[in-house]
Amino acid sequence: MKTTNVTTPMPAAIVDGVLKKFQISDLNEATIREVVSIVNDIEEECGEKFIRMEMGVPGLKPSQVGTDAEIEALRKGVASDYPMLEGIKPLKKEASRFVKAFIDLDVSPEGCIPTVGSMQGSYANFLVAGQLDEKKDTILFIDPGFPVQKQQLAVLGYNYESFDVYEYRGKALRAKLESYFSQGHISSVIYSNPNNPSWVCFNEEELQIIGELATQYDVIVFEDLAYFAMDFRKDLSQPFEAPYQASVGKYTDNYVLMISSSKAFSYAGQRTGMACISDKLYHRFYPNLEKRFGVGKYGQVLVTRILYALSSGTCHSAQYALAAIFKAACDGDYNFLADLEEYKERGHLMKALFLKYGFELIYDKDMDEPLADGFYFTIRYPGMTGGQLLGELMYYGISAITLGKTGSHQEGLRACVSQTSKERFTELETRLRAFQEHHS
Numbered sequence: 001m002k003t004t005n006v007t008t009p010m011p012a013a014i015v016d017g018v019l020k021k022f023q024i025s026d027l028n029e030a031t032i033r034e035v036v037s038i039v040n041d042i043e044e045e046c047g048e049k050f051i052r053m054e055m056g057v058p059g060l061k062p063s064q065v066g067t068d069a070e071i072e073a074l075r076k077g078v079a080s081d082y083p084m085l086e087g088i089k090p091l092k093k094e095a096s097r098f099v100k101a102f103i104d105l106d107v108s109p110e111g112c113i114p115t116v117g118s119m120q121g122s123y124a125n126f127l128v129a130g131q132l133d134e135k136k137d138t139i140l141f142i143d144p145g146f147p148v149q150k151q152q153l154a155v156l157g158y159n160y161e162s163f164d165v166y167e168y169r170g171k172a173l174r175a176k177l178e179s180y181f182s183q184g185h186i187s188s189v190i191y192s193n194p195n196n197p198s199w200v201c202f203n204e205e206e207l208q209i210i211g212e213l214a215t216q217y218d219v220i221v222f223e224d225l226a227y228f229a230m231d232f233r234k235d236l237s238q239p240f241e242a243p244y245q246a247s248v249g250k251y252t253d254n255y256v257l258m259i260s261s262s263k264a265f266s267y268a269g270q271r272t273g274m275a276c277i278s279d280k281l282y283h284r285f286y287p288n289l290e291k292r293f294g295v296g297k298y299g300q301v302l303v304t305r306i307l308y309a310l311s312s313g314t315c316h317s318a319q320y321a322l323a324a325i326f327k328a329a330c331d332g333d334y335n336f337l338a339d340l341e342e343y344k345e346r347g348h349l350m351k352a353l354f355l356k357y358g359f360e361l362i363y364d365k366d367m368d369e370p371l372a373d374g375f376y377f378t379i380r381y382p383g384m385t386g387g388q389l390l391g392e393l394m395y396y397g398i399s400a401i402t403l404g405k406t407g408s409h410q411e412g413l414r415a416c417v418s419q420t421s422k423e424r425f426t427e428l429e430t431r432l433r434a435f436q437e438h439h440s
């Protein structure tokens, strides 16, 4: 299906020209950054703004607590000093407290390691995980997932396997996971929770299944908490009080939590995150690591070999920012989730608009419970593949990414709410109405 003989918000000749220039025959294959470039070009030629829903960038101001602490650290001159590889002491202490306060897990300060974004956290941990045991040469993705992590494995030359969790929620997850773990080739498993792109959140039963099987088959779980505490169905904002951010750490000792500062604290530009390694895993000795790196403990290899080689630590001043954010959150002085409610409201209203004009939600429930409104939601339009839908929406000045790139087997799109403020909802509605009129 293609928009023809109708006037669209973005002139068809311009959209056609730009799409032709990029030579992507199926938009299902376009990366996020390619979609960004296509949309930039169309906007420039049309002089009209898109409703941009393709890239998961924070749409809010950076945490003030963090900004102030970072400026103060810079004034004190930390920029001239190399930071310690394992992170500055106040950050390690406050990160450990934060994990206790908001997840109710005990991780020692020693195992709380700053990384250059969670991006580096996953890269460095993948690298170690792939060297633990010669037989375990594969990393498993519980998809849909964040495409760049697979790119990291392509860079490393590591194998990965994946499955779309859509059909394997609840008890069904056990047999599916076990079918991979029992083959003996899986070193580690990764998923995000809440999930990018589907916004699915694993419940306690599912986390228990993952944790129990990880222990049974000696698999490490990389729990990517990039959207920390953003399951807005629950109030996870009170430190040291239930309910907590759900975590696999309740059910296994084989875990690394990746806590990004990008979305929870709108601090993406400073590229800081934390890899919080369980005490047991941090100190675990692997003969294979010793053979390759001269030292054999997981945490020691990660810090003194891998992070040293990759970036020699994490930006010094940004570590002070994160330390201050964690401290203020734990002391009850900074409710980081209050600012993020904006995403919940936008998600709620934007989903309603798409549904009103004939779209359907794809990932819509955690078992019986509707998904939280939040940063992302997933949509399809009857009779269209994800690539076709994205191509058509370009003419209506609406951008997103296809689920195909995320390991999902569903045909549709991921929409991100962060770049669309409420002032643009009327425009979104006008465009969606036109889209439905032209496609029904």
Ligand SMILES: Cc1ncc(COP(=O)(O)O)c(C=O)c1O
Binding pocket: 056, 116, 117, 118, 119, 120, 146, 192, 196, 224, 226, 259, 260, 261, 262, 268, 272, 273
């Ligand atoms: C699931 C997931 N993991 C990791 C990241 C990267 O986080 P960071 O900005 O801390 O590198 C993102 C960013 O969008 C993400 O969505």
